Amino acid sequence: MALSGLDIFKLLPKTNCGDCGVPTCMAFAMKLAQKKAELSECPHASEEAKEMLGAASEPPIRLVKIGGANALEVGNETVLFRHEKTFFHQTGIAVELRTSEGEKERLSKINEVDGYAVERVGEELKTDLFFIVHDSEDKNDFLKTIQLVKKNSSKGIILECPDENILREGVEYLKDDRPAVLLKNELSDNDVELAKAFDINLILTAQSLEELADQAEKARNSGLSNLILNLEFQNPGQQLQFNTILRRSALKKNFKPFGYPLISCIRGNSKLDLLAKATLQICKYGSIIVLPEYDRALLYTLFTLRQNIYTDPQKPIQVDPKVYPIGEPGPDSPVFVTTNFSLTYFIVSGEIENSGISAHLVVADAEGQSVLTAWAAGKFVGETVAKFIKDIKLEQQVKTRKIVIPGFVAQISGDLEESLPGWEVIVGPQEASDIPSFVKNVKLT
Amino acid sequence: MTFEIPKETNPGKVVEVTIGATPEKGGTRSHTVTIGDSTALPFHFFEGKHPHRPVVAMEVFDKAPAKHFDSLLEYFGDVIDKPAEMAKKCVDEYGAELISVRLEGTHPEKGNLSAEKAAEIVQAVLESVKVPLIISGHSHFEKINEVMKKVCEVTAGENCLINYAETDNYKTIAAACLAYGHTIAAQTPIDVNLAKQLNILLTDMNFPPEKIVMDPLTSTLGYGLEYTYSIMERIRNDGLAGDKMLAFPMLINPGYESFRIKETWAPEKDYPEWGSLESRAAYWETATAMSLLLTGAELLIMYHPQAVEVIKKTITEMYASKEKE
Numbered sequence: 001m002a003l004s005g006l007d008i009f010k011l012l013p014k015t016n017c018g019d020c021g022v023p024t025c026m027a028f029a030m031k032l033a034q035k036k037a038e039l040s041e042c043p044h045a046s047e048e049a050k051e052m053l054g055a056a057s058e059p060p061i062r063l064v065k066i067g068g069a070n071a072l073e074v075g076n077e078t079v080l081f082r083h084e085k086t087f088f089h090q091t092g093i094a095v096e097l098r099t100s101e102g103e104k105e106r107l108s109k110i111n112e113v114d115g116y117a118v119e120r121v122g123e124e125l126k127t128d129l130f131f132i133v134h135d136s137e138d139k140n141d142f143l144k145t146i147q148l149v150k151k152n153s154s155k156g157i158i159l160e161c162p163d164e165n166i167l168r169e170g171v172e173y174l175k176d177d178r179p180a181v182l183l184k185n186e187l188s189d190n191d192v193e194l195a196k197a198f199d200i201n202l203i204l205t206a207q208s209l210e211e212l213a214d215q216a217e218k219a220r221n222s223g224l225s226n227l228i229l230n231l232e233f234q235n236p237g238q239q240l241q242f243n244t245i246l247r248r249s250a251l252k253k254n255f256k257p258f259g260y261p262l263i264s265c266i267r268g269n270s271k272l273d274l275l276a277k278a279t280l281q282i283c284k285y286g287s288i289i290v291l292p293e294y295d296r297a298l299l300y301t302l303f304t305l306r307q308n309i310y311t312d313p314q315k316p317i318q319v320d321p322k323v324y325p326i327g328e329p330g331p332d333s334p335v336f337v338t339t340n341f342s343l344t345y346f347i348v349s350g351e352i353e354n355s356g357i358s359a360h361l362v363v364a365d366a367e368g369q370s371v372l373t374a375w376a377a378g379k380f381v382g383e384t385v386a387k388f389i390k391d392i393k394l395e396q397q398v399k400t401r402k403i404v405i406p407g408f409v410a411q412i413s414g415d416l417e418e419s420l421p422g423w424e425v426i427v428g429p430q431e432a433s434d435i436p437s438f439v440k441n442v443k444l445t
Numbered sequence: 446m447t448f449e450i451p452k453e454t455n456p457g458k459v460v461e462v463t464i465g466a467t468p469e470k471g472g473t474r475s476h477t478v479t480i481g482d483s484t485a486l487p488f489h490f491f492e493g494k495h496p497h498r499p500v501v502a503m504e505v506f507d508k509a510p511a512k513h514f515d516s517l518l519e520y521f522g523d524v525i526d527k528p529a530e531m532a533k534k535c536v537d538e539y540g541a542e543l544i545s546v547r548l549e550g551t552h553p554e555k556g557n558l559s560a561e562k563a564a565e566i567v568q569a570v571l572e573s574v575k576v577p578l579i580i581s582g583h584s585h586f587e588k589i590n591e592v593m594k595k596v597c598e599v600t601a602g603e604n605c606l607i608n609y610a611e612t613d614n615y616k617t618i619a620a621a622c623l624a625y626g627h628t629i630a631a632q633t634p635i636d637v638n639l640a641k642q643l644n645i646l647l648t649d650m651n652f653p654p655e656k657i658v659m660d661p662l663t664s665t666l667g668y669g670l671e672y673t674y675s676i677m678e679r680i681r682n683d684g685l686a687g688d689k690m691l692a693f694p695m696l697i698n699p700g701y702e703s704f705r706i707k708e709t710w711a712p713e714k715d716y717p718e719w720g721s722l723e724s725r726a727a728y729w730e731t732a733t734a735m736s737l738l739l740t741g742a743e744l745l746i747m748y749h750p751q752a753v754e755v756i757k758k759t760i761t762e763m764y765a766s767k768e769k770e
Contacts (some may be wrong), residue, residue, distance in 0.1 A: 081675070081678050081679075081682070082671070082674075082675055082678075083675040083678060083679055116718070117718075118718040118719070120667070209448060209450070210446070210448055213446045213448045214446050217446050234765075234766070235762045235763070235765040235766050236759060236762050236763050237488050237490065237762065237763035237764060237765060237766030237767065238766040240488050240489075240739070240763070241488065241489060241490065241491050241766065244486075244489065245450055245451065245491070248451045248453075249448075249451055252451060253451050255448070257446070257448075270755070271724070271728075272727060272728070272731055272751060272752070272754075272755040273755055273758070273759075275728055275731055275732060275735075275755075276731055276735045276755050276756070276758075276759045277759075279731075279732050279735040279736050279739075280735065280739065282736075283674075283736050283739050284739060295720055295721065295724065296718065296719065296720025296721070297719065297720030297721050297724040297725045297728055298720070298724070298728060299720070300708075300718070300719050300720055300725075301666065301725075301728040301729060301732050302732075304666055304667040304708075304732075305666055305670070305732050305736060307667075308666065308667065308670045308671040308674070309671060309674070309736070311671050313671070313675060343664070343668070343669040343672065346667075346668045346669065346706075347668065347669075350668070350705060350706055350707070353707065354705065431584070433584060434584075436554065437553075437554040440554060
């Protein structure tokens with residue numbers, strides 16, 4: 001359980017010396033309780049205080065890093081629902097490579113996955129990890145696959161290998177790349193030794209909550225802290241409940257053995273089935289998912305979902321303020337204007353598209369706010385819109401002098417016309433969904 | 446090591462709503478569909494009761510959609526503009542548990558079909574399938590009010606789900622539902638307070654709570670899904686916490702919304718990084734439906750037969766863990 005300010009105060013020297021930068025020990029205790037300060041700022045803290053507070057200040061779910069320079073960070077989540085604050089470290093997506101696949105196949109997969117990136121709302125979306133499973137007869141295949149990945153990609157690596165000696169060679173080869181090793185069997189002393197020797201992440205596998213708690217406790221008692229949990233399940237219903245119980249135990253009960261990121265190897269009998277199960281993991285607490293197969297459309301769908309779910313609810317996503325062509329607009333095509341709140345942009349551009357006409361969509365800089373919010377804040381008014389249109393030199397790009405504004409800000413039309421001499425301002429519909437009927441009824445060209 | 450499962454019990458529960466009516470209840474349906482009555486978050490069988498599974502409806506059209514439906518033509522081809530035949534195909538071949546008849550063609554800009562024509566179409570669908578019906582409209586209030594009144598009248602006693610009433614026209618739609626024994630879908634634009642307010646307005650006019658389904662408005666994947674997702678989670682949390690005006694079962698429209706956006710129809714040659722168009726429509730609808738299922742959606746109105754298949758399969762698998770307990 002997290003300590004209250006008062007609990008922490010009792011552990012402090014109570015001298016009010018101010019050496020920590022805060023005038024009183026009580027005030028410092030309050031800051032510690034809110035996690036706005038660290039105990040190390042108090043030079044006089046006792047060993048007992050350090051020990052007790054150390055345990056209490058450990059984040060409820062540990063941050064784990066996989067990979068070298070561009071390590072993937074997962075964990076350190078603080079809420080069960082994204083609307084309570086936000087989800088911080090988005091689900092890492094790993095693609096599975098089996099050593100039983102032909103070398104050519106493996107290489108083309110590595111290159112294809114590594115080279116695949118897609119842009120969406122100003123973000124570059126891509127996969128994060130390779131998951132290498134040793135399932136062939138030849139032990140050289142394992143090391144060869146690791147070498148292939150390392151040579152052709154900078155993505156982090158997860159290893160699974162039934163043979164301890166072969167595994168060790170692989171881990172040694174990746175000693176500067178902080179891989180993760182998935183243990184299929186119960187944690188052994190050998191595993192502990194390997195993890196300590198190379199400072200790698202260990203993935204603990206179990207079939208029940210109790211067994212998982214035992215394994216995690218054993219790992220913690222052996223001094224390991226970079227752990228990832230792999231709780232196997234029989235059906236997606238059980239999986240959802242397991243993930244909820246794990247996250248809830250870590251956050252609300254401060255149950256340390258479950259305070260680690262979760263991984264799931266997705267299994268399904270079709271790509272759609274994989275998609276449904278991966279969706280569950282991305283929405284409900286999966287920190288890493290491993291895909292046994294993929295295609296671009298599947299990855300793009302999952303990237304988009306992950307971007308949606310991990311968006312900070314308090315920070316609207318913005319699109320670049322500029323002129324967006326809808327269809328194939330010419331110099332006489334009409335001009336529509338809206339704000340750069342991503343949702344607004346998507347809906348307006350989609351509805352103009354649905355209307356079947358071509359147009360120039362001016363997305364003005366309104367700091368990512370929606371039309372009415374931006375208007376109320378003075379960020380989407382006649383003057384600012386006119387200035388934006390002049391700044392982007394729209395008048396040199398188009399011949400039309402008709403501009404459609406959102407119906408909700410009809411009141412800016414006068415100011416806008418005044419600030420944009422020569423332009424006719426047309427008040428559009430309030431709802432984007434009425435754009436198709438609006439363009440049918442109003443002469444815009 | 447001792448470990449106790451952290452269970453949370455809730456004072457509230459989701460309202461139980463039944464759609465459709467069998468001959469004993471004054472309708473002609475072979476069975477009814479019941480949703481709601483859960484006492485915990487979706488699929489949390491370990492800490493509450495979920496007597497009814499989420500259900501999947503499929504949609505047919507009064508007038509064939511003008512564009513962007515190529516991926517459906519493969520499955521429906523020549524019946525896409527024959528709603529009664531399409532409905533039969535949805536039920537018999539693709540396992541639709543309800544049929545939604547979308548009356549978009551009555552919109553003055555989209556065909557302006559008359560209320561009488563709409564009523565005829567709905568009656569033909571009623572005759573061709575025996576599952577409960579959803580009647581889905583559009584936002585042109587003047588026209589849809591007239592259409593819904595007529596449709597409610599000719600389907601009297603069938604307990605259709607009339608989809609939808611908004612704050613601007615709820616009185617007309619609710620009165621028609623009350624007069625002819627139908628259930629209502631209360632739609633509000635992705636906002637907890639507006640949703641609550643509309644439910645209060647409906648119950649204030651003595652609309653029976655067990656005949657209200659909420660539509661929090663679906664935004665599809667990539668186009669604001671996160672807003673719908675979080676609003677639905679908040680609604681369900683508040684409903685279970687005891688707010689009766691937020692405790693109605695929720696419907697979503699992953700089909701209608703997915704088929705409006707570019708990802709489901711733009712050709713691969715224009716967007717090679719988006720991958721095969723053939724897969725995209727089903728993928729997009731599946732991810733939208735699946736994520737919202739986890740927030741508490743209990744009635745899903747879907748389009749793509751492959752998406753329907755995988756969502757139905759997943760719901761069954763999710764419930765497999767209930768059977769064991």
